[in-house]
Amino acid sequence: MNPTIEALLILQERDTKVANLTAELEGLPGLIAGVDAEVNARKAQFDELKNRTRQIEADRKKIDLEVQSKQAAIARYRSQQQSTRKNEEYAALNHEIEHTEKEISELEDKELELMEAYDKGLATVTEGQKELTAFQEKAKVKRADLEKRVAAVTTDLAGAKSKQAEAEKALPEEILARYRRILKSKKDVAIVPIHSGTCGGCHMKLTSQTAISARSSDELATCDNCGRIVYFSE
Ligand SMILES: [Zn+2]
Incomplete structure (x- = not known):
């Protein structure tokens, strides 16, 4: 074979190698960023779940305070009943007490519902934490592999470029x-x-x-x- 053709074929092969390694190296930061973005998205999802669960407990505490204030109101009505001599006023206070007791009972039902939702939420958070940790571990390995690949491709590319330059000199x-x-x-x-x-x-x-x-x-x-x-x- 014509020695020039031979030299060109060697150069072309080395050019292809340099082009492939360059393309791979250029693509790696995007892959690493992709891993990071996925981890951040999962973390945000988990934080949202945690916040929702916290909010349930906050809502329950608020209702609990409402119940306490209504119980205090009932105690007030009862003491007012003891100090009144008017039958009408006594009956009106009785009516208020009944009404407030009904309200308390409704609030307590709601509180129970929230307690159940909170327990379920806590279980989901625990499960979510486990999943997130496992995902983060996997991502860490994946990221480390990609970082290693960056180093390996950088070295290979330097070698390929010097071989490419050698092949150019032969022409x-x-x-x-x-x-x-x-x-x-x-x-x-x-x-x-x-x-x-x-x-x-x-x-x-x-x-x-x-x-x-x-x-x-x-x-x-x-x-x-x-x-x-x-x-x-x-
Ligand atoms: Zn042609």
């Missing part, structure tokens, strides 16, 4: 510039094998002139259609 400047130009416009590969008379890049039939030129060892042949450098691999 005449003019050919290197031509190769770089084609690669820049094609994005994927600049040099492709010929498969049964067609270009390995765009798959169009090559002209006989291109095929002849690819057979000769002193020049580089290019596909008339896509402009990639073509070569016979056998």
Whole structure:
């Protein structure tokens, strides 16, 4: 095989490696941020659950204070009854007492409901805490793995770049510039094998002139259609 073609193929392989490692390295911070965002979202969800449960207990305490104040009112009505001699006033106070007792009973029902809801809430919080801790542990491992990957890819990339530079040095400047130009416009590969008379890049039939030129060892042949450098691999 033409030594220039050989040198170009080595460079292309190293270019691909550098491009792949660069793409991976660029993607890693996003993956790490994704892990962090998921942990934060789970934590916020858990905090909300905890706050809701706390609110239930706060609501119950408020009702409890209402009950106490209504019980104090009843005690007041009773002492007023003892000091009155008017039957009408006595009956009116009785009515107030009955009414307030009914209110207390309703409040106590509500309090019981809230106590049950609070117990359920506490159980959910305990379960949620366990789930959150497990999730955080997993995320920590995942994050550490990604950080390790950043370090490994950074090292690999440095190595790949120095090998890439070596491969560039093996080529005449003019050919290197031509190769770089084609690669820049094609994005994927600049040099492709010929498969049964067609270009390995765009798959169009090559002209006989291109095929002849690819057979000769002193020049580089290019596909008339896509402009990639073509070569016979056998
Ligand atoms: Zn082509």
